[in-house]
Amino acid sequence: MAAVELTVFQVILLFWSLRTAVSQVEMRCPSSCGNICIPYPFGMEEGSYLDERFKILCNSSSGVPKLTVDGTKLEVRYISVRRSTIGVMFPVVSANCGGKDRNTVVDLEGSPFVFSSENYFIARGCGNLALMNQNQSTIGVCVSICDKNRDSMMASCSGTDCCQTTIPSFLKVFNVTMKGLDDGKGSSGEKQCRYAYLVAQSWINYGSYYSDVGGDSDPYDMRHRDSVPVVLDWGIDERVFESLVKNGSFHNSTGRVYDNYRRKIKAKMAGIGVGVGFGALFLLIGLWWLYKVFKRKRSEKLKKKYFxxxxxxxxxxxxxxxxxxxxxxxxxxxxxxxxxxxxxxxxxxxxxxxxxxxxxxxxxxxxxxxxxxxxxxxxxxxxxxxxxxxxxxxxxxxxxxxxxxxxxxxxxxxxxxxFIPNGTLFQFIHDPNEEFPLTWEMRLRIAAEVAGALFYLHSAASLPIFHRDIKSTNILLDEKYRAKVADFGTSRSVSIDQTHVTTQVQGTFGYLDPEFFQSSQFTDKSDVYSFGVVLVELLTGQKAISFTRSEEQGRSLAAYFIMAMESNCLFDILDPQVVKQGEREDVLMVASLARSCLRLNGKERPTMKEVTMVLERLKKSENLIVQQENEYDRNEVMGAPWDVTSASTISSFEIGAPSSLDEKPLLHTY
Incomplete structure (x- = not known):
């Protein structure tokens, strides 16, 4: 045991000497502002930085370095060349918070910077809907609901008065809009204090990562701050870098200093290597073997712990x-x-x-x-x-x-x-393949397949399953472009005659059952509503939430669709492929079905069984529908409640149980 300890000591001494040599080089800083090192390609004086985008302004009196991006001066906290990151203080967007309303938009387009995935997007406030926008599209949504009984000292961010989410990769624009949500009891969220911000994960996870920012009992509470720590990734064009290295102009003075550093490191490493001798090699081999044994045992122990x-x-x-x-x-x-x-x-x-x-x-x-x-x-x-x-x-x-x-x-x-190879229905609708267009026949078939899957989950299984996040991105397409319902991460299995009550918002904005905000209950009719939105996507080719539509038209596709139905303008908003290829009666029937699914009162919506029957019969018997056109009441199609529509529609189609559901009962697991 003593021999092993001596060996460990000698190896530690070896690596400590090597590390000391490297650290002595790394500690040297070409220039600094206050206590912040400013390494190349950043610089403060002309000729000391790669180009104007990497210029750092230094206030000599305060010693605070600042980086100018899109006209906004951001305080620099650190610069890492090894990780290609830069830490800055970033503004907090707020409304109704003591008169400190701020909404700063920062656009990184044209700069070498992007917002790092090391950041969280966090929104605070009672009933706060915070949207991240880029190029007139919503790329991130965070919803916090109200709970007056929530412990204000509890530092958490799980959807009640606070929500958080990751940001998309390579995000270049920080543009946030916020909207207050009603708490369902008549209290308007527009008057509540709400704010949103990007923040480094290290700050949330470790609190005092930045020595001069912290001390709060709640690490998410930033209402009294103007800015918070954010991490930006940066880089330079590979061809520019290679050119600079090739002609020796990777900043001439800095390049010469780095060359001297490398020569000193090599000299010291060679001296240490001669001093330690070949004996260290055998000691390292022995320690490596011991390390592998220890690592294997530790791995097995961890596996049992995680299991x-x-x-x-x-x-x-x-x-x-x-x-x-x-x-x-x-x-x-x-x-x-x-x-x-x-x-x-x-x-x-x-x-x-x-x-x-x-x-x-x-x-x-x-x-x-x-x-x-x-x-x-x-x-x-x-x-x-x-x-x-x-x-x-x-x-x-x-x-x-x-x-x-x-x-x-x-x-x-x-x-x-x-593995499902052909991506999502969302991609197929909104990023169409010109060589393989989405025809009316395919739309009708996909709708019937998804409806059949949900009907199976709701009623054909031994225990009904509510999916709770039906949307076009959770519908995959296989090699034959057949629909596959996916992502059951938020699904719940329930007993008969039981609903699921939750205190957190689960689902996706634009697809979420509005009745849930009143009752906080998920039922089978919540899935029906979400399916109705997908059905409208297939009919119109438009996204569930879009800021390209005016407020009068409605940001929500569901509201936009219902408004068009009520004003007899349905065919003005349909996808051109649908208008061109679909029989008018078929299109009206599917539109009527979608509207029934979107009724605000869940009890008035059809079941997935009824939806499946209509779509299956419509898919197989289009000729029968045309023959029975006289029995079809157009006024009911454009606006009647489901209980009226289903009575006439289902009876006219002579609907029986669909034959292509390919279903088998599940086993009882409780």
Missing amino acids: KRNGGLLLQEQLSSGEVNVEKIKMFPSKELDKATDHYNVNRTLGQGGQGTVYKGMLADGKIVAVKKSKVIDEGNLRQFINEVVLLSQINHRNVVKLLGCCLETELPLLVYE
């Missing part, structure tokens, strides 16, 4: 009960999934959302899968999470993405799904 924390024991309990088909739940080893995704390479990313990140992977047998790395799961909801894994793994429907298995021995749970 237990992520509900592995509960899953084993379910499997051993005899009530679950064990063959349908595969427990993937973490090593296999790590290799399949190339160590979760960012280039393998298929998508990223509120529930986690999805990676493309290839298993050892050559099968392509989608691996979803979930976000942290509340330990109090472990049993519910495991029950849902068991339940979803037994779903057998051709229009539902198949859950193949899971891995619970990693820090974050991993779910493995079948």
Whole structure:
């Protein structure tokens, strides 16, 4: 044991000497402002920076460096050449907060900077709808709801008076609009203090990361601050960099200094290497072997810890009960999934959302899968999470993405799904392929397939499942462009005659059932509303939320569609392909069905079974619909409630149970 300790000491001494040599070089700073080092390509004097975009203004009296971006001077906190980042103090957008209304727009287009993914977008306030906008499109939404009983000392940001979300990669514009939401009891949110800001994750996670910003009991409370720490990524054109290095002008004086530094490092490393001798090599080999043994044991211990924390024991309990088909739940080893995704390479990313990140992977047998790395799961909801894994793994429907298995021995749970190759319905609608256009026949078929999948989840399973986040981005298309409902991260299974009550907003703005804001209850009719929005997307080719439409037309596609129906202007807003290819009677029928799904009163909406029947019969029997045109009341199609429409429509179609649902009952897992 003493020999091992001596070996460790000698190796530490070796690396400490090497590190000292490097640190002595790194500590030298070409120039500084106050206590902030200003390395190249940044600089303060002409000729000391790469170009004007990297110029740093230094106030000699205060010693505070500032970077000018889009006409806004941002205080610089640090500059890292190694990580290509720069920390700045960024403005807070606020309204109705003690007369300090601010709304600063910062555009990084044309600059070498982008907002780093290390930042969070956070919105505070009772009933605050905060939207991040870029190029007249909404790219981020954060909604905080009201709760007067919330403990003001509780430092959390989970949707009540505070919400947070990640930002898109390569974000170049900071432009935030906020709107107050009613609390459902007549109190207008427009008069409430609300504010939003970008902030470095390190500040939220570690509080006092910046020595002069902190001390608050609530790290999310920034109402009294004008600015907060934000991280920007930066870079220079590769060809410019290579040219500068090639001709030795990577800032002449700085280049000469760096060359001297490298020569000194090499000289000192050579001297240390001679002094230590070859004996250190054998000691390092021995320590490396000990390290590998220790690492393997530590890895095994961590796997057991994570397996237990992520509900592995509960899953084993379910499997051993005899009530679950064990063959349908595969427990993937973490090593296999790590290799399949190339160590979760960012280039393998298929998508990223509120529930986690999805990676493309290839298993050892050559099968392509989608691996979803979930976000942290509340330990109090472990049993519910495991029950849902068991339940979803037994779903057998051709229009539902198949859950193949899971891995619970990693820090974050991993779910493995079948891989769906042709992207999302959102992409197919809003980024059309000219060589493979979205025809009326395909729209009708996709709508029927999604409706059939939801009908199956709601009523054909042994325990009904509410998806709770139906939207076009959660509908995938396989190699034959068949619809596959995906992303059950927020889904819930419920007993018969039971609704699910929640205190957090779950779903997507533009698709979310407005009745939920009044009752805080998710029902099967909440999914019906969301499906209605998708149906309108298919009819119009427009997005669920759009700021290109005027306020009179309505930012919400649902409101815009209903307004067009009521004013008999439906065909003015339809997609040209729909008008050109669809039979007028068919289009009117689908539009009537969509409007029924969007009724504000959930009880007046059809069930997914009724929706599926109409779409299946419409898809198969278009000739029958034309023959029965005389029985079809156009006034009812344009505005009658569902109970009237369904009575005439369903009876005229002689609808029976759809034959192509491809459904099999689920097993009971509780």
